[in-house]
Amino acid sequence: MILTHLSLTNFRAFARLDVEVPRPTLLIVGENAQGKTTLLEAIYYLATLTSFHTESDRQLINFLAAREPLAVARIVAEFVRGETTHRLEVRLIQDNAALNGNRLRREILVDGVKRTAREALGQFNAVLFLPQMTNIIEGAPEERRRYLNMALSQVMPGYAQALSDYAQVLSQRNALLKQLAERGGDLGQLQYWDALLVDRGALLIQARSKALDEIETLAARIHDRLTRGQEVLRLIYRPAYDPAAPENGQMALRLDTVVKRDQISLSQIQQGFLRRLEALRGEEISRGMTLIGPHRDEFRVLSNGIDLGDYGSRGQVRTALLALKLAEVAWMRLGDLTSLGIWPPTLAVIGKAAGTLGVRE
Template identity: 35%
Template sequence: MFLLRLQRLILQNFRNYTFLNEVFNTDLNIFVGKNAQGKTNLVEAIYLLGLGKSYRTNRDSELIKWGCDRALVNGMVIRNFGPISVEIRLDNSKKKEILLNEIPNKKIQELLGHINVVIFSPEDLELVKGSPAKRRDFLDREISQINTGYGHFINMYSRVVYQRNNLLREIPKNKKLIDSLNVWDLQLIDLGARLVKKRLEIIKKLGILSRLMHRKITNGQETLELKYISRFPVNETYSMEDIKEVYSRELSKLREKEIYRGITLLGPHRDDLGLFVNNTDIRVYGSQGQQRTTALALKLAELELMKSEVGEYPILLLDDVFSELDSTRRKFLMDVVKRVQTFVTLTSLEGLNISGIKQEYCIYRIEEGSIIRCDSYGRVKKYIEGYP
């Protein structure tokens, strides 16, 4: 089976890295170091190559090394149809520049789908019990990588909501503006229906895969079900026209309330992903163990969904999650890792069970923005025994 592989990563003045030029020869790459040494920064750089933005901050300036004006992240990836190079240039004085196969001035929408990545971090354990926004982001990030047009519609929809909210706040001051609301409603309904329709399709597929993963982790004792929760009634059987019709009808009922509050109250920007285990809403009533099992099942299902949609597995980024999982979940996760190129960050090798790893791997020690490869078994053994 062919794997999507990150072959080379180059960093210049990125976070705490002055310069890095590393070639990755194995599918399992393990980064070990104390906190605040640069492990997560490496993972963040790989994520940036895939989605064009950080998962830790919305401010690109925070990605540039302190005291520097610009930074660079460059990656060479091998896919089943050939190599792809992505370079992202960050500058404090201007907007970031994206180069795809050395062609500059690319938009994020053009980047999506070329280097697919799935990240699992301690923050993702909040996916279940966190806010609906976290689950919407999870869905939208997944869909954007397998359907490049989706990201474009997300941006258009967000602009419409922003403009419509501005108009709603102005209407109480000028009643004549209410006629303009009809124009924005049409755009909101058209774009919103597209997003809802695609989310329903993906949740159906993701639901099947996550249910299988969840049953394996729980030895068949629990059943996970995903549901799309909207403020207007829809389900996977609805056509686009059905969704638009219901959306339009329910939106009209809220007009006075929206004008009073000055915000758009209906649409995919307010929807949620329902998570039910044995018919219990575990977002509210699940134990911590159930919530973590569900988060893991969702992430592993995300891998399989990408494989089924694009024909190859994405790169998997595991950022300090092993310390948050018990031995059963760690073992299950490591079994899945065999199928994908994986980058793991750890503060300690304890609990990883190096001797039980069946595939080729490489361990790197991270210290103050420097990376040290531990190639030989002797060095690895010494490293394991000598590192606290």
Template identity: 30%
Template sequence: MYIESIELSNYRNYSNVKVEFGKNTNILYGDNAQGKTNILESIYMAATTKSHRKNTQDKDIIKIGEDESHIRLFVNKKDISHKIDMHLRKSKNKGVAIDGIPIRRATELYGLLNVIFFSPEDLTIIKNGPAERRRFMDLELCQISRLYYQNLASYNRILNQRNNLLKQIYHNRSLIDTLDVWNMQLVDYGSRIIKERRNFIDMMNEIIGEIHSHLTSGKEKLEIVYECNVDEDKFDETLQEKTEMDIRYSSTQSGPHRDDISFLINGIDARKYGSQGQQRTVALSLKMAEIKLVKRIINDNPILLLDDVMSELDTSRRDALIEEIKDIQTIITCTGYDDFVKEQVIINNVYRVVEGTATRVRTEEA
């Protein structure tokens, strides 16, 4: 699997741009705030219908002064070229077509293009709050499981409806009898999410230990622990027990929306007691394990998007990551590419990005 090219129209700071990619390493370089990350974001959008940036709406992506934006991406999968068209509009839902045929649901897109996004912000996932770690699980699980995406969307919708009902019950206790209907649905979808997350963490643990041991020269043993807020078998019981608390706070206090994961280095919680260097190594191990897991599940290589992350890694960590990406298509943003020329990777294309333009300055097909 690899991306052949992407074309953008009125996307953030781009009026019109086309970027072609080779099967190996492709570099987008330039000063900060020129639009390098926007190209990576558009690829992620084409794969998932969502931005990698938190709380980003379609209207935020459309170029200032314009009413709509377009993404056209060509991906080669098993020697067959596919086209993904995405139409973003300020006042309407986005439109998506695969090979010219419109799709109705985002789940129809998932699986056609698997991408892994790695940015400097990911290096802080260990020490940030639980929401960041839940988001990590959800973003990856949605790409590898259409059913998970459907269950998560249903769960979040029902959670919002239940929370709205709790606010009403706070002022009108006669509505409390209607809560059971929402409890039943919340437990149903929530239990499915918990099971999928637990399975995901189990699969990650099968991979990440060896990776982290290699990065630390065998000095550290890493284990991911799924901190489930409520066991699926006791979800309904817990909701019943905490009904009064939920009404008092007008929000649901129990469920997978409050899950977390911890990272144990030699049995010690890296979130609380790990040094900055240890936390960054755990984050790198996490991304490298993610790459291997996706390979195993889809029986193909995902596309790796590295957003100015190389400059954040020391030599040993950077070398370990480069070794991992040799056989997969990687699109890298950076302020300069001289260092990458010296590395043992095949560089296909180099683009210089300046104020919403991308000019190819080097091509070296493998």
């Protein structure tokens, strides 16, 4: 996949931008506050439909345009996937005259046809590298879950839908658990939500396990070259429900022990996940929350057996992050191969730390 044209209207500091994207590499140079990061933000937004800088899409609308009764921010990209040219457009529409205040809605068009966010995800792929992304290695577990979710949503059809469904089911199940803890009731009510949680959750567990295994293989090779063979990189998946664990839930293994889960079927994950929920039912009710599932998954990054999140130096962390991001690029290329049957595919690569927007063959 290759980005060929980008157009911005009322997006952040840009009132209007219309630019052809040259190949193979674009180096962006400029003073502070000239919009370099905004340009990268717009491209990454097309891939993930979320901003890495803001908490609300309202902040993406140019502040002068946002004062108008009707404010519209647009991001339009033309890109080539395989041998076909596509057009992706995102519109952020703020109605300041709405009865309930400033109403914001988002419209997404793929090749001129309106699509939902879940349908649009995966149409355009991008990999982002920022200095603050060391949080993927050093930060809290939710940072690593977010990293996995963003990558998988771009590559795996249906992942974003399963993730959204899981979050909704989890919320409803937790509410029921709190109700049972405070007021009692029929425990049989949990069976319906358990079935839904297991159905969606098993898809996430299987996808994450497979993705981390594939990314680790690629990242380890890249990391080996970056460190001149002096360090060995490992990505250790630690799911809150581990389908590879014995029924008692105990695994007498070292943290860096290789655990193969690729032979475990989806139905096996579902059945084991359900049994664990049933075993934990009393504790979950007393605590009023779901104790296991993908919402509590974790993965760790190790170099020569040392957990970089806890003990890695700044240099080690940055080297591992660079290897991880380059591996993500290669992994998405493999996804293109599977879906398109072509070689070699192309992919847009964004590099804030290097100040580049590259298009790699």
